[in-house]
Amino acid sequence: MAAAARQLKLGAFMRPVSIHTGAWRYPGAWPDANFNFAHLKSLIRKLEAGKFDAFFMADHLAVLNMPVNALKRSHTVTSFEPFTLLSALSQATDRIGLVATGSTTFDEPYHVARRFASLDHISGGRAGWNIVTTSNPDAALNFGLDDHMEHDERYRRAREFYDVVTGLWDSFADDAFVRDVDSGIYVDPARMHVLGHKGKYLSVRGPLNIARPVQGWPVIVQAGASEAGRQLAAETAEAVFTGGGSLADGQKLYADIKGRMEKIGRDPEHLKILPGAFVVVGDSDDEAKEKLALLDSRVHYDSAIASLSVILGTDASKFDPDGLLPEIPETNASQSGRQRLVDAATRDKLTVRQLAQRVGGFGGLKFVGTAKTIADRMEEWLTTRGSDGFNIMFPFLPAGLDDVVDKVVPELQRRGIFRTEYEGATLRENLGLPRPKNRFFES
Numbered sequence: 001m002a003a004a005a006r007q008l009k010l011g012a013f014m015r016p017v018s019i020h021t022g023a024w025r026y027p028g029a030w031p032d033a034n035f036n037f038a039h040l041k042s043l044i045r046k047l048e049a050g051k052f053d054a055f056f057m058a059d060h061l062a063v064l065n066m067p068v069n070a071l072k073r074s075h076t077v078t079s080f081e082p083f084t085l086l087s088a089l090s091q092a093t094d095r096i097g098l099v100a101t102g103s104t105t106f107d108e109p110y111h112v113a114r115r116f117a118s119l120d121h122i123s124g125g126r127a128g129w130n131i132v133t134t135s136n137p138d139a140a141l142n143f144g145l146d147d148h149m150e151h152d153e154r155y156r157r158a159r160e161f162y163d164v165v166t167g168l169w170d171s172f173a174d175d176a177f178v179r180d181v182d183s184g185i186y187v188d189p190a191r192m193h194v195l196g197h198k199g200k201y202l203s204v205r206g207p208l209n210i211a212r213p214v215q216g217w218p219v220i221v222q223a224g225a226s227e228a229g230r231q232l233a234a235e236t237a238e239a240v241f242t243g244g245g246s247l248a249d250g251q252k253l254y255a256d257i258k259g260r261m262e263k264i265g266r267d268p269e270h271l272k273i274l275p276g277a278f279v280v281v282g283d284s285d286d287e288a289k290e291k292l293a294l295l296d297s298r299v300h301y302d303s304a305i306a307s308l309s310v311i312l313g314t315d316a317s318k319f320d321p322d323g324l325l326p327e328i329p330e331t332n333a334s335q336s337g338r339q340r341l342v343d344a345a346t347r348d349k350l351t352v353r354q355l356a357q358r359v360g361g362f363g364g365l366k367f368v369g370t371a372k373t374i375a376d377r378m379e380e381w382l383t384t385r386g387s388d389g390f391n392i393m394f395p396f397l398p399a400g401l402d403d404v405v406d407k408v409v410p411e412l413q414r415r416g417i418f419r420t421e422y423e424g425a426t427l428r429e430n431l432g433l434p435r436p437k438n439r440f441f442e443s
Contacts, residue, residue: 008382008418009272009389009431010409011099011241012047014040015057016076018400019278019393020362021307022298024075026396033397035078040085041092043401050405051419053430054097054128055089056221056241056391057082061106067317070306083115090123097427099128099221104161105154109204112161113168116218117210125214125426129165130221130241131232133158151335155228157201162220162236164204166436167195169217171207173441193440215428216436225253225336234260237271238433241391243337244275244365250386270433272388275381278362280395281403285369292368295395296357304356311337311359321353340364362393371407379417 013019017033017040024031033039044055059082063071071077082100090098098119102112112129120127133154176191195206222229222237233240234257242253250273258268280295282288301321309316312328319326325345328338345355367374381387394400412418423430 006382006388006417008378008412009053009239009274010418011054011056011097011239011274011389011391012052012401013056013058013241013276013391013393014043015059015079015082017043017397018075018395019276020295020299020395021074021303022295023394023396023400025298026295028399029396030398031075034075035080037080037085037088039397040080041089043398044089044093044096046398046401046405048093048096050409051422052096052405053389054099054427055086056099056128056130057086057101058130059101059103059132061103066306066310067302069302073300073303083119086119086127087122090119090126094124095126095422095425095430097126097128097219097430098123099130099219099427101130101132103132104158105133109161109164109202110168110206110208113165113208114210116165117169117208117213120213120215120218121211125428127213127215128219128221128239128427130223131158131162131236132223151226152228155224155226155232159232159235160199160201162232164195164197164199164202166217167197167439168204168206168208169213170438170440171195171210172212173438174212177211191441212438215426216438219427219431219433229336230257231260233257233271234266235264239272239274239431242273242275242387243340244277244390245340247381247384247386250275250365250381251384254385254387272431274389274391275365275387276393277378277390278364278366278393278395279374279404279408280366280368280400281371281374281407282368283370285373288368288370291395292366299357301353301356304359305352307359308341308352308356311341313338316352316356319352321356322351324349325352325355371411374408375411375415378412379415382417 023029030036030039047055063077066074086098086100102116116127116129171193173191177187178185192207195204197204219238220236221239221241222233223241224232225242240257254273257273261268261271280288280292282291305317314328328342341355341359344350367377378390392404394404409418413420428435
C-alpha cells in the first residue's frame with residue numbers, strides 16, 4: 001500500500017479518562033469524570049462524532065497499589081467495571097469500537113470468552129479484547145495469591161489462554177442456530193464443537209454457551225513491549241498499544257513486530273500499532289505549553305513518587321529526592337515500562353524528584369502545540385512507519401478531548417489521513433481487519 005494512501009487509526013484511552021494525575025484538578029475540568037456515567041456518555045458520543053476507532057478501557061484489579069498519601073489524591077481510586085460500562089455505552093453509540101482489558105492471570109478463559117462474546121453481540125460487532133498479563137502484585141492479593149507469576153511465565157500462560165478463548169468463540173458455526181419453528185430444531189448439534197482443552201496451565205471443556213461473536217472474534221489488542229510481549233503480539237494481536245517514545249524507537253518497534261509477523265506468515269497490515277500519545281492543543285505552541293505547565297503544577301509529589309514506584313516495581317520514596325536514580329534491581333513488574341524510565345533518568349541525568357514529576361504528569365510521547373503542528377508530527381509517524389495511528393490520552397476533561405476532536409481531527413481530515421465517515425458497522429471493518437475463519441467449521 002502506498003504511503004499516501006495510508007490513514008491514521010485513532011483510539012481514545014479512556015480509563016482512566018486521563019492518565020495525568022493532575023487532570024481532575026485542572027481549571028474547568030470535571031473532577032468526577034472517571035466515575036460519572038453521564039459525563040462518560042457525553043465523551044464517547046463526542047469521540048464518535050470525531051470518527052474515533054475505539055474507546056479503550058485499561059483496567060486494574062487493586063486499590064491499595066500506592067501509599068495512602070498518594071491514594072487520597074488519585075482520581076482513579078473509583079472506576080466502573082469495564083464490561084458493565086461498555087455494555088451501557090454501546091447503547092448510546094453506533095460505530096465506535098469498545099475495547100476492554102481482560103486479564104489472563106486473574107481470570108478464567110471461559111469468563112473472558114463469555115463476556116467479550118456478549119459485548120460483541122450487544123454492540124453489534126464493536127468489541128475488542130486487550131490481553132494483559134497483570135503485573136501489579138497488589139492485584140494478586142485480591143485473588144488468593146501472595147505473589148504473581150514470573151514475567152515470562154505469565155506470557156506463556158497468556159498464549160495458551162488466547163488459544164482457549166478464541167477456541168471457545170468458535171464453539172458454534174455461524175449457521176448453527178437454525179431456529180426451525182416447524183421441526184422444533186433450535187440448534188444443529190453437528191455445527192457445535194466441544195473444545196476439550198487440556199494444557200499446561202488450563203483445562204476447559206467447552207463449548208461456550210453463546211453464539212459465535214458478530215465479528216467472529218472480537219478484535220485482539222495487546223500492550224506488552226518486552227521480548228515476550230512482542231512475540232505474543234506478532235502471533236496473536238490485531239492492534240498493539242505501545243508506550244510512546246521517540247520516533248526512532250517507534251520505527252524500531254514497528255519494524256520488529258511487523259517483521260515477526262512476516263516470519264510466521266501473518267499479513268503485517270492485519271495488525272495496527274498504536275503508541276499512546278498525550279495530546280495538548282493550543283491556539284499557539286506557547287499556549288499549549290502553558291496549558292501543560294499548569295497541568296503539571298497540579299501534581300503533588302506524593303502522587304508523583306507513588307507513580308514512579310509502581311513503574312519501577314520498588315519503593316522510590318526511600319530514595320533521595322534530589323539525588324540521581326540508584327541502580328534498580330530486576331523485578332516482576334512490567335519490564336519495558338521500567339526500562340524506559342531508567343534509560344530516561346540516565347540519559348537526561350534526572351534527579352528522583354524530576355523523574356517522579358515526569359511520571360506523575362506524563363513521561364511518554366507528547367504532542368503539544370497547535371492542531372497543525374500536532375498533525376505534522378502524527379503524519380510523520382504514519383508516513384515513516386513509526387505507527388499506524390495513536391491511542392490518544394487527553395490532558396483533562398472535557399476541554400482537552402474537545403480540542404482534539406474539534407481542532408486536530410479536522411486538520412487530519414483535510415490532509416486525507418483520517419476518515420470523514422466510518423467504513424463499516426464493526427470495529428474490524430473500521431480497522432481494516434478480516435473476519436477470522438472458524439477453525440472448526442468451513443463456513
